[in-house]
Amino acid sequence: MKTKEIIGIDVSKLLIDVCIHTKQIVSQFDNSNKGFRLMLNWIKNNTNFSNQEILFVFEHTGMYSHLLSVFLTKENLSFFIASGLEIKRSIGIARGKDDKIDSKRIALYGYRLKEELNPCKLNHSSILCLKSLLSLRTKLNKQRAGFKATLKEQRTIYKTKDYKVIFEIQQKMITNLSKEIDKINRAMKAIIDDNIKLKETYKLVTSVKGIGMQTALIMIAFTDNFSKFENWRKFASYCGVAPFPYQSGTSVKGRTKVSHLANKKIKSIINMCAISAIQHNPEMRHYYKKRVLEGKNKMSTVNIIRNKLIARVFAVVKRQTPYVDTMKFAA
Structure with missing residues (x-):
């Protein structure tokens, strides 16, 4: 059903500030199941839309927003967990900090993008x-x-x-x-x-040369068992290893480079995997040496290997077959 109402929620440790966008009214509740119940009653009394027409939007705040996610899931209510940086950039220049105003900004962010936001699902x-x-x-x-x-x-x-x-x-x-x-x-x-599904995915991921136990666990966790990202390119962008152009008109012609907006933790893990692959995987070692001899940038080559590893991991998971080292079959 089409979303007609956005409920913006600013979540803190003890309290939540809730804004009904169409009415532009704000109220505060405890960050607890009792507070969430009171919130639903307040929303019911101040809006004419059904639960299927309402989308709850709030920022990801780790443990503090986890309880709200669990509650909304149990109540079969649609919700979207947004990135704090994305919300901040969507509202333009803003001064000061106020929880009530923040809940209105979150509601406005959700209302502007309501046609594009896909409701989230709580992780297993x-x-x-x-x-x-x-x-x-x-x-x-x-x-x-x-x-x-x-x-x-x-x-x-x-x-x-x-x-x-x-x-x-x-x-x-x-x-x-x-x-x-x-x-x-x-x-x-x-x-x-x-877990049968996680066990099978783990075997597939670790079949790729250069991917060990720790990397496999991190990738499974942050991709929600490879269901969170549509393809490897989006995950590479999330990790900060996907290169982007930097140019504008005829005067600005910067080199293509990776973005600093990334999950630095996963990026460092993938980087170590790439270095390990160069040292222990004959195929990657040959590829690295060949590009360096051609005069290519070393870090650029390492980044290509990072992307190759990510692409291979997503490929084996998608086709549900282990990685096959084709180099050993070469004449």
């Missing part, structure tokens, strides 16, 4: 759990790296006898963090093994 519980574990692992990895760097510096400067306790405590922290990281890795692998 396994995907949500994977994302949480990946986030926790990233934090623990950073902490471990910090302790390792500090310990290495201190051991080159301080005498072992005088700083024995400091060294022992930091080494224990590194050991304990390593154990917890291993536990997280096992938990993520268990989630994959317990």
Whole structure:
């Protein structure tokens, strides 16, 4: 059914500010199931449209918007989770910060694009759990790296006898963090093994040379098991490895380059995969050396390999068959 009403919601930790676009009225509720119930009653009393004609639009704020997503899904209500940057750029120049005004801006954003917005679906519980574990692992990895760097510096400067306790405590922290990281890795692998679809996708993705366990888990989580992106090019753009032209008229003729608007975490992972592929995959190594000898830019060549890996991953998932290394069949 065609969307006729937009409900803009500004979500914070404890409260939500809700705006009915056609009436331009705003009200505030608790960010809880009880508050959401009160919100629905308030909307019902202030609009003549049915639930099928209403679209809820709010910004992705991680944990704070998760409860609202779950509630709307259970109530069979349509909702769209928008990017904060996209909303910010759509409203033009804005000054100040106010939650009520923000809810009106979000409602206006949704109303302008209501014909183009496709309602979101809440990710499967396994995907949500994977994302949480990946986030926790990233934090623990950073902490471990910090302790390792500090310990290495201190051991080159301080005498072992005088700083024995400091060294022992930091080494224990590194050991304990390593154990917890291993536990997280096992938990993520268990989630994959317990879900038939995820397990099959994992096998297909890791069949591509250069793609390991960590990369496969991240790609499965951030693509919602490869259902979030229509093709590999859109995912490459999301990762920040897709090149875009930079030119205008006859005076501005910049070189084609990747955009800084990207998921830097996934981009760094894909970059490491590309470097690994150059080192261990004969086909990629030959391709890299050939382009470099031709005088091509090294980083440009690495970026091409990044895109090749992403394209291959999406290809094997789409056709549901493992990757075949054709180079070994070459004469």
